[in-house]
Amino acid sequence: MSLTYLDAIREAQAHALRDDPRVFIYGQDVGDFGGAFKATKNLAKEFPGRVLDSPISEDAMVGLAVGAAIEGMRPIIEMQFADFSTVGFNQIVNQAATLFWRTGVSCPITVRLPFGGTSGGGPFHSQCIEAIYAHYPGVIVLTPATVEDAYSMLLEAVALDDPVVFCEHKFLYRHLKAEKLPSEALPIGKARIAREGRDLTVVTYSAMVHEALEAATELSGEGWEIEVVDLRSVKPLDTDTIMASVARTGKLLCVGEAWPWGGVTAEIIARVASEGYGLLDAAPQRLNAKDTPVPYHPNLWTAHRPTAVSVAEAARKILRQ
Amino acid sequence: MSLTYLDAIREAQAHALRDDPRVFIYGQDVGDFGGAFKATKNLAKEFPGRVLDSPISEDAMVGLAVGAAIEGMRPIIEMQFADFSTVGFNQIVNQAATLFWRTGVSCPITVRLPFGGTSGGGPFHSQCIEAIYAHYPGVIVLTPATVEDAYSMLLEAVALDDPVVFCEHKFLYRHLKAEKLPSEALPIGKARIAREGRDLTVVTYSAMVHEALEAATELSGEGWEIEVVDLRSVKPLDTDTIMASVARTGKLLCVGEAWPWGGVTAEIIARVASEGYGLLDAAPQRLNAKDTPVPYHPNLWTAHRPTAVSVAEAARKILRQ
Amino acid sequence: MLQPVTEPQLAAFRLMLRARLLDDKFAALYRAGKIHGGVFLGRGQEALSVSVGLSLRKGDVFAPLIRDAAGRLAFGETILDAVRTYLGSSLGPMRGRDGNVHRGRPRDGLLPMISHLGAMISVVNGMLFAHRLKKISGTVGAACLGDGATSTGAFHEALNQAAVEKLPLLMVVADNQFAYSTPTSRQFACDELVDKAAGYGVGAHSVDATDLTACLKVVGTAAARARAGEGPQLIVAKLLRLCGHGEHDDASYIPPEMKNSTLGRDCLKVAEEYLLQQKWTDAATLATWRSEAIREIEDAVAQAQREPGPDPFAEKWNAIASEHLNETHPQ
Amino acid sequence: MLQPVTEPQLAAFRLMLRARLLDDKFAALYRAGKIHGGVFLGRGQEALSVSVGLSLRKGDVFAPLIRDAAGRLAFGETILDAVRTYLGSSLGPMRGRDGNVHRGRPRDGLLPMISHLGAMISVVNGMLFAHRLKKISGTVGAACLGDGATSTGAFHEALNQAAVEKLPLLMVVADNQFAYSTPTSRQFACDELVDKAAGYGVGAHSVDATDLTACLKVVGTAAARARAGEGPQLIVAKLLRLCGHGEHDDASYIPPEMKNSTLGRDCLKVAEEYLLQQKWTDAATLATWRSEAIREIEDAVAQAQREPGPDPFAEKWNAIASEHLNETHPQ
Ligand SMILES: Cc1ncc(C[n+]2csc(CCOP(=O)(O)OP(=O)(O)O)c2C)c(N)n1
Ligand SMILES: Cc1ncc(C[n+]2csc(CCOP(=O)(O)OP(=O)(O)O)c2C)c(N)n1
Numbered sequence A, B: 001m002s003l004t005y006l007d008a009i010r011e012a013q014a015h016a017l018r019d020d021p022r023v024f025i026y027g028q029d030v031g032d033f034g035g036a037f038k039a040t041k042n043l044a045k046e047f048p049g050r051v052l053d054s055p056i057s058e059d060a061m062v063g064l065a066v067g068a069a070i071e072g073m074r075p076i077i078e079m080q081f082a083d084f085s086t087v088g089f090n091q092i093v094n095q096a097a098t099l100f101w102r103t104g105v106s107c108p109i110t111v112r113l114p115f116g117g118t119s120g121g122g123p124f125h126s127q128c129i130e131a132i133y134a135h136y137p138g139v140i141v142l143t144p145a146t147v148e149d150a151y152s153m154l155l156e157a158v159a160l161d162d163p164v165v166f167c168e169h170k171f172l173y174r175h176l177k178a179e180k181l182p183s184e185a186l187p188i189g190k191a192r193i194a195r196e197g198r199d200l201t202v203v204t205y206s207a208m209v210h211e212a213l214e215a216a217t218e219l220s221g222e223g224w225e226i227e228v229v230d231l232r233s234v235k236p237l238d239t240d241t242i243m244a245s246v247a248r249t250g251k252l253l254c255v256g257e258a259w260p261w262g263g264v265t266a267e268i269i270a271r272v273a274s275e276g277y278g279l280l281d282a283a284p285q286r287l288n289a290k291d292t293p294v295p296y297h298p299n300l301w302t303a304h305r306p307t308a309v310s311v312a313e314a315a316r317k318i319l320r321q
Numbered sequence C, D: 001m002l003q004p005v006t007e008p009q010l011a012a013f014r015l016m017l018r019a020r021l022l023d024d025k026f027a028a029l030y031r032a033g034k035i036h037g038g039v040f041l042g043r044g045q046e047a048l049s050v051s052v053g054l055s056l057r058k059g060d061v062f063a064p065l066i067r068d069a070a071g072r073l074a075f076g077e078t079i080l081d082a083v084r085t086y087l088g089s090s091l092g093p094m095r096g097r098d099g100n101v102h103r104g105r106p107r108d109g110l111l112p113m114i115s116h117l118g119a120m121i122s123v124v125n126g127m128l129f130a131h132r133l134k135k136i137s138g139t140v141g142a143a144c145l146g147d148g149a150t151s152t153g154a155f156h157e158a159l160n161q162a163a164v165e166k167l168p169l170l171m172v173v174a175d176n177q178f179a180y181s182t183p184t185s186r187q188f189a190c191d192e193l194v195d196k197a198a199g200y201g202v203g204a205h206s207v208d209a210t211d212l213t214a215c216l217k218v219v220g221t222a223a224a225r226a227r228a229g230e231g232p233q234l235i236v237a238k239l240l241r242l243c244g245h246g247e248h249d250d251a252s253y254i255p256p257e258m259k260n261s262t263l264g265r266d267c268l269k270v271a272e273e274y275l276l277q278q279k280w281t282d283a284a285t286l287a288t289w290r291s292e293a294i295r296e297i298e299d300a301v302a303q304a305q306r307e308p309g310p311d312p313f314a315e316k317w318n319a320i321a322s323e324h325l326n327e328t329h330p331q
């Protein structure tokens, strides 16, 4: 049996529904249809009355989840695309995210955002907007890069007492495969060393982990050993693991598929520069998407986001300093 | 005659309405009432039919502005509080911000956000959310810190061919005074050296410029000369001026009233660390609001945001290294 | 000769009176500079608000808005909770973290509003939806709103959502003629806001909010219908806001003709006259009620003023509930 | 014996036919793997869409949605613009930056939709509002939407805004029974979507969207009323989506009974039969129209396929229009 990243997300939801009567799923077309990406396939049948189609009302979808959470439920909201979460944004950042701090009542909701670029996706079906959620206090923002993490982190997201924005990468949905689902996992908040190396630390997350790994393989052919850190969670950030890696390599490249201004890469460089300044023996660098909307045409899209080729190129620049 | 920051904003709008028939103002209570903060006082009377009360519909307010801009107008939208712009967010970041790139048709709208903390404001009337706008391509984000800049930058905002998010600080509204309005100004995109110094560069913007200046005065008593850079515009960022200042002082402290994760301070440190690494002779630091909602009670609020005292303290730590 | 005091109007009136006196106290404290931030009153809206609060029971959900002091008291909020929140006592339900009308106790079904208008309605939906999933039946939830807030997308999405799920939602709209300074003519173009009901497929109820008896009856009927499983009920109540938007606002934009019209009547006065006329109470009883309420309010204020404000050094500056993450990832 | 060809149905039918054939071509290209991203068809919606397009004139505003190939052609969009956008030609109006149905020419009044449903309506309002400020009169704007998108806050805010400003907006709702897979029973609870009109204070029009003659009449009347200054007009048209949500979707969730009902009729076939029956045209003419359209479409496809895609090295990677800022602040 071989499972995709998407299967893992489905399985995690099935597992959560099975084990915890407080869990339900609400989102456009998640019911009988099984979701735009089939992440809830067959779940409505398996769990009658607990996997429900919502109207096209992102604001009310999240609001409903918050209310249900107050009543002790553990709702999972599926946004059809991360890009459309902007119209549910207010309920996430101002309603869900402030509830615990204001009242002491926790708000365990999970908002699943199918995010990231795919060929032909275009400006409104490709966005990486994890940073706008991470900017607000009170939100946990997760970005699994592997089939195993998609599974175990989604389970943990549902179990957490806080609002979680779960960024699942559409490009990885069918692209990644694993033999089986994990029974153990790193906890949320811990980064993973996806590949060890001594010459340069590449810190990244989600789909870009695979571009970085590919670049690392390429560079190993040139004699460089690249360490790849997979953040897993972008808020909270595992500064310790990053710092330890930079302490070993002395060099840092941050790679993100999101826009540059104030993104994950900026946050990481800011942390390393201020807390681990002495560890660096070269200027830390970042590589992001270009600062324009995500283009539709594959020619442009491939140039817009970082790829193994551009990661390798950016890495070489640092290594050759 | 003495003019406040708020007067300057009113005067800039009066000036724009007078000089340019394409300008109109649309927002809740901006008409006869003159706006929640009186930033449009008397303008409806002076410019009949061009200063209009909107329904409580932030999404549609911005949408209308975009449509009018396509038709060649130069709308100014007043949000009652920046915090409420989250429900107009989508139209700003996905409609207005993408128009030029997608179609080649420019989108000259100005969205005024009364933002920032005041005593007793609480979680939903105090927010500093410039970073979520700056994260998106296609938006200009301005943060004037002085009466003069409030005036000249608002005029320039209206004249610019791009969507501008104009963050005007509520704390400065009546707090700051000037003798007269300027006839000349630095262009948007240029930072200002608010105070010269040789020991440490403090980069900041909006209300925090005044906290930084106060801290600088205090520290000068201790023999330190602090250079204070007022960013004026947080997107685009004037990296050159920052870099030149850091080149002189070798030390950097970034101060922002916003939340830390991915804020202006992270972006600046990331830039300086990657582009001006060799200029630094100490770890760059940042000082932000705490990562919780903005508290209502003055006791908490004063501890939540940076103040002259905490800026001075953070500066001392760097200086004593 | 007094009628038996079981008339529901009497209990309602007493709550309205308490709410009015509480509001008056907040206004006085505001003028005296004792309150940080804004003060928002329900003056003129008490009849509607109390009717909503009284239509609810323990186990129900209530999402009041800024003019619902009366409804809050009727639903069981204490005067002390209100006073502590306004005065920023660290012992209040919001612990100084939030203030004034942004208070509540979610566990008791009383939602603490966020400021974004319309945003609480879908939260009420969610609580009612959870009741259904948990097989709790017979509960209802009330969400309050103003005429202005009917223009928000949040209101629309939530009312439609409630209709699709056939949730027992009371959608209470106080059409008090103004949204801050904005008259209804700049807010909507339908003849009556209640005309919206058919477009959502929900029950429709109109009421004169200056008339307590009518409010109790109409809101009570609507609540009964929701409780009986007939789905969401839209109640539109007409009145005039008898104060500024907040206490910083003199409301000079409200035309005198409007103030002098029937719409501009003070529901508290109307109710008082009615109760006296019906001989359900007398002036002496009312005076007692008044002085009792005043004493309770003054006591609460005195107590809250003695209580400590929040201590920034003792404060836990954590926005998330997951303690293990706060420990592994300190700020 | 043929009637004079000035019957509006004839011109409309010809546009519908062109739209259908264009859609068919996109479907074929999609199946052949020649199109990046999704393909969205208007099959079954041509009668409504063409009526909207034909009700507009130069100077008017049109915000089509994903199923409006017919309306676009009627409004003046060229087949080449459509094909170039779908095939990503750098010479198309979107220059490969955006694709498929996200095309338009704002300067010509044809708005390029963003994907967020409901978001274009207030933009149309803004253009109409600008016309008023610029003292241009007699123009109207049409915004298209589906049944599902009526649940968005954006729709509500914008329709209310148009009503308050009394803008000449045609709010066209194609109630095609499904939003992706979601049936209307999970989308709204009113009897008919047109029941929403009264709650906004706008004109109300219902039409059977499988009937071209009815569509032309009803949409034409609504447009005339808007143009005459009677404010926004809500048109709700009923039909069944005769295709998947996109070409990746086999729509197996649509019940066969529905397909076989009157609602499931194909407006193009209905119109064709009617035209033939009225003897306004004949089979030979139709065959000519068809082959002419096919030729034009094939020519456009051949041309666009020869055209270069966008060149990432020649691309200006600037999201802002202010050239001086791009120069002083390069990426
Ligand atoms: C989304 C949003 N926009 C703007 C505001 C600012 N605001 C607070 S109260 C108010 C007026 C509300 O009017 P209405 O709904 O009629 O209630 P009323 O004050 O009359 O009781 C406005 C515009 C807000 N709180 N939320
Ligand atoms: C705000 C928003 N949420 C979700 C989507 C995803 N989405 C695209 S089309 C669609 C269904 C639209 O249904 P309807 O409005 O009935 O139009 P139809 O496709 O039937 O023409 C959905 C949910 C979106 N585009 N925008």
Ligand SMILES: [Mg+2]
Pocket: C146, C147, C148, C174, C175, C176, C177, C178, C179, C180
């Ligand atoms: Mg009102």
Ligand SMILES: [Mg+2]
Pocket: D146, D147, D148, D174, D175, D176, D177, D178, D179, D180
């Ligand atoms: Mg539909």
